[in-house]
Amino acid sequence: MAKGGGLTIDPDSTSFFITNKPTVLNSYTEPNHTSRFKNDIMDISTNPIRNSGDEDVPSPASANWKPVLVNEMDFFPADRNCSKESHRVNIKKESAQDMVIRSLGIKTGLNLTTNTSSEKSNEDDRTNNASNKKSFNELIALQAELDRMSVENERLKVLLSQVKDNYNSLQIHFATLMQHQQTRKAKTGIVDEVINGDKSNGGGLTRQFMDLHRVEKDEPSHTSSEGGLRDCSRSPMKDKVELEYKKQKICSSSSEIIQLDLDKSDSRNGTTTTGREDSPDQAIPGSVLNKAPRFTTSRDNDHQHSETLSMIRKARVSVRARSDGTTINDGCQWRKYGQKMAKGNPCPRAYYRCTMGASCPVRKQVQRCAEDRSILITTYEGNHNHPLPPAAMATASYTSAAASMLLSGSMPSADALMNSNILARTALSSSPSFATLSASAPFPTVTLDLTQPNNVSQFQRAVQGQFNMFSPSLPHFMSGPQVFGQALQNQSKYVGLHSSQGIELPPFASSNQIHTPSLSDAIGSATAAITADPNFTAALVAAITSIIGNVHSNHGGNSTQPTTRNNDNN
DNA sequence: CGACTTTGACCCGCGC
DNA sequence: GCGCGGGTCAAAGTCG
Numbered sequence: 001m002a003k004g005g006g007l008t009i010d011p012d013s014t015s016f017f018i019t020n021k022p023t024v025l026n027s028y029t030e031p032n033h034t035s036r037f038k039n040d041i042m043d044i045s046t047n048p049i050r051n052s053g054d055e056d057v058p059s060p061a062s063a064n065w066k067p068v069l070v071n072e073m074d075f076f077p078a079d080r081n082c083s084k085e086s087h088r089v090n091i092k093k094e095s096a097q098d099m100v101i102r103s104l105g106i107k108t109g110l111n112l113t114t115n116t117s118s119e120k121s122n123e124d125d126r127t128n129n130a131s132n133k134k135s136f137n138e139l140i141a142l143q144a145e146l147d148r149m150s151v152e153n154e155r156l157k158v159l160l161s162q163v164k165d166n167y168n169s170l171q172i173h174f175a176t177l178m179q180h181q182q183t184r185k186a187k188t189g190i191v192d193e194v195i196n197g198d199k200s201n202g203g204g205l206t207r208q209f210m211d212l213h214r215v216e217k218d219e220p221s222h223t224s225s226e227g228g229l230r231d232c233s234r235s236p237m238k239d240k241v242e243l244e245y246k247k248q249k250i251c252s253s254s255s256e257i258i259q260l261d262l263d264k265s266d267s268r269n270g271t272t273t274t275g276r277e278d279s280p281d282q283a284i285p286g287s288v289l290n291k292a293p294r295f296t297t298s299r300d301n302d303h304q305h306s307e308t309l310s311m312i313r314k315a316r317v318s319v320r321a322r323s324d325g326t327t328i329n330d331g332c333q334w335r336k337y338g339q340k341m342a343k344g345n346p347c348p349r350a351y352y353r354c355t356m357g358a359s360c361p362v363r364k365q366v367q368r369c370a371e372d373r374s375i376l377i378t379t380y381e382g383n384h385n386h387p388l389p390p391a392a393m394a395t396a397s398y399t400s401a402a403a404s405m406l407l408s409g410s411m412p413s414a415d416a417l418m419n420s421n422i423l424a425r426t427a428l429s430s431s432p433s434f435a436t437l438s439a440s441a442p443f444p445t446v447t448l449d450l451t452q453p454n455n456v457s458q459f460q461r462a463v464q465g466q467f468n469m470f471s472p473s474l475p476h477f478m479s480g481p482q483v484f485g486q487a488l489q490n491q492s493k494y495v496g497l498h499s500s501q502g503i504e505l506p507p508f509a510s511s512n513q514i515h516t517p518s519l520s521d522a523i524g525s526a527t528a529a530i531t532a533d534p535n536f537t538a539a540l541v542a543a544i545t546s547i548i549g550n551v552h553s554n555h556g557g558n559s560t561q562p563t564t565r566n567n568d569n570n
Numbered sequence: 571c572g573a574c575t576t577t578g579a580c581c582c583g584c585g586c
Numbered sequence: 587g588c589g590c591g592g593g594t595c596a597a598a599g600t601c602g
Binding site for chain 1: 591
């Protein structure tokens with residue numbers, strides 16, 4: 001954003017950020033950037049009558065007219081249709097404003113003039129009316145603006161509520177999978193790689209998730225043999241029926257298992273649980289749901305909780321982009337604390353730590369691709385514990401959007417989020433090449449491949465389409481101004497201009513070069529920002545793992561998984 | 571002089 | 587238990 005001073009954007013192209021709240025947005029506004037929204041406010045409140053020839057509103061034909069810097073969101077899509085020339089916007093607004101005033105003028109005019117009509121001269125009346133009307137115009141305009149913002153606020157509240165529901169659903173799904181695996185472990189006593197994962201706090205847990213669906217799929221066939229291990233008094237047929245029921249229950253909705261997990265975390269956090277008020281324990285007597293919680297102790301839950309946190313902490317976002325520099329300029333400050341030669345890659349891997357916060361845990365690894373050394377692979381890990389600078393915030397949208405697409409796909413409902421098959425399909429269909437999930441990496445990793453211009457273009461289109469739909473399943477932070485910053489629009493338009501014109505995007509600007517904004521930089525800082533939201537990271541981990549698991553099961557454990565790729569390229 | 575980079579040593583998990 | 591590899595530490599060096 002700050003580095004995008006030279007970036008001018010055609011205002012017609014900012015069509016997909018119309019749903020944000022203006023007041024919040026302004027808090028992210030850099031004062032030296034033109035804001036159409038702020039201009040609108042100023043036009044209405046301080047300068048209601050302005051002709052197209054006014055000096056402070058340069059005409060597009062004039063020499064000093066410049067395209068509008070799209071540094072903020074435009075909340076008035078109706079205005080956008082005629083907003084290419086700012087003075088037309090003013091005229092239109094004035095007309096609409098006058099209409100409002102006229103429509104209200106009957107009432108207000110009577111109130112203001114009836115008491116004075118018989119006591120003052122016509123000149124006084126005209127003077128008073130003029131001044132009253134002027135101030136009243138301002139009041140009316142402000143009131144109208146306030147009303148509009150209130151409506152927008154209400155709409156955003158509804159949207160936020162929907163997003164919260166979606167997030168809860170995702171969390172529930174995650175907890176379900178965890179609990180299901182824990183239950184199965186407790187039942188069968190099978191010692192597999194999951195247990196190995198317990199020691200490694202991250203890698204094994206990933207595999208644990210990847211195995212979830214495979215295990216689930218194989219469960220019926222294992223039931224007869226494992227039944228004796230679990231409980232000799234239970235018949236295989238009974239186990240099978242209960243397992244089938246459990247599978248259905250897990251796939252369809254939340255359960256007591258989930259509720260217990262949520263309650264645990266809630267009590268730990270000192271917050272209250274939203275939603276889930278049913279008590280399936282009584283509702284389904286004798287079902288496996290009743291028994292399932294008994295297989296897991298509080299110690300197991302604690303361990304599971306720590307595993308979850310660890311996994312969340314280990315979730316990574318990787319970006320592949322071309323760059324000549326040693327690293328990408330992503331808006332954050334990094335300190336190099338190590339460098340190692342990684343196996344299978346002649347290029348050293350550098351380790352960086354975020355130094356913007358006192359004890360910011362965010363780290364990133366930078367390594368050149370072995371096959372193509374012009375490609376720089378940057379992997380981010382951890383959550384920022386400090387506010388991100390505008391330069392980093394601005395570009396956060398891209399990676400966030402990529403992850404969002406993986407999370408939400410095109411599905412508008414929370415149920416869709418629960419359906420990881422759809423998620424996987426969406427991940428395949430909507431982002432087949434520029435965003436991939438790593439199944440073989442030790443940690444769940446989202447990889448954005450921006451080395452191909454087509455990918456950039458595709459990514460930009462997908463992001464734009466996603467935001468146009470503004471799916472309710474979009475994570476809540478995705479709707480915030482911290483993500484949809486003004487420079488995002490700059491960046492997106494920048495990308496759009498280049499991609500649409502078939503011009504290859506500039507390579508990564510290195511930190512030690514004169515910096516010009518690029519999508520690659522945007523991605524880099526966006527990746528850093530995406531990790532700033534632990535809730536999202538948790539949801540991301542859940543979604544990724546569920547996708548991986550479904551792909552795993554859908555392909556019957558086939559190793560050739562089209563949605564996965566090892567971003568290590570080793 | 572402080573911030574940052576370099577680089578060898580060290581720690582730890584994992585596979586054999 | 588041992589070796590390997592990834593990740594981190596910390597002292598020394600470098601730079602502005």
